[in-house]
Amino acid sequence: DAEITQSPRHKITETGRQVTLACHQTWNHNNMFWYRQDLGHGLRLIHYSYGVQDTNKGEVSDGYSVSRSNTEDLPLTLESAASSQTSVYFCASSPVEYGETQYFGPGTRLLVL
Amino acid sequence: KQEVTQIPAALSVPEGENLVLNCSFTDSAIYNLQWFRQDPGKGLTSLLLIQSSQREQTSGRLNASLDKSSGRSTLYIAASQPGDSATYLCAVTADRGSTLGRLYFGRGTQLTVWP
8 A cells, every 4th residue: 555654753863963854655645744743832843845856945944954856755853952842743745736635644752862 | 824713612511412623724725624632641633624615514423514714614523522531723724835634733623422
């Protein structure tokens, strides 16, 4: 069955380290998204991509970067982790056709000490 | 900027009750509206998707309505069960310009159904 996976599921890191969160989907969806979820803020969009070599900033993109070298993967990199980036991170994908739902991964819990 | 609000933030009801969750949004220029369910420690699962031209969608004991002009949606859960306990999130899809296809989420309603 097609699916979307995230790794690692849990991560503890130190302030200033570079961290990369992986997202892999097997639906061959063109659209992929990264969100963070925090108490009091709900889900907020970090970066998104509408296809290979396409990346766009969301509403909370500072300190994060993404690259899209193939259809299946959209890794999220924290260039220099900060305590404010402690959060739960969700990856999602959707087909190119609008009007379709987004399919979410299980999430990665990141703690920055 | 699109703002999505959900009321109430939390709801606790006995099993068997019918209940209504509310969602409002500030910009009526939406492509569709979705209701998601999130269980603790898990990702989001889509429950219902209503296109902007539709008024409602039904799936089993769930019924979602959409009044696009007034910027409101409701999720009706009939005969609630303990297994319905979860956080319910409302999200709208932008339908214009550079934000086309992006989702804007509310903060959710945390539902507890006790036996």
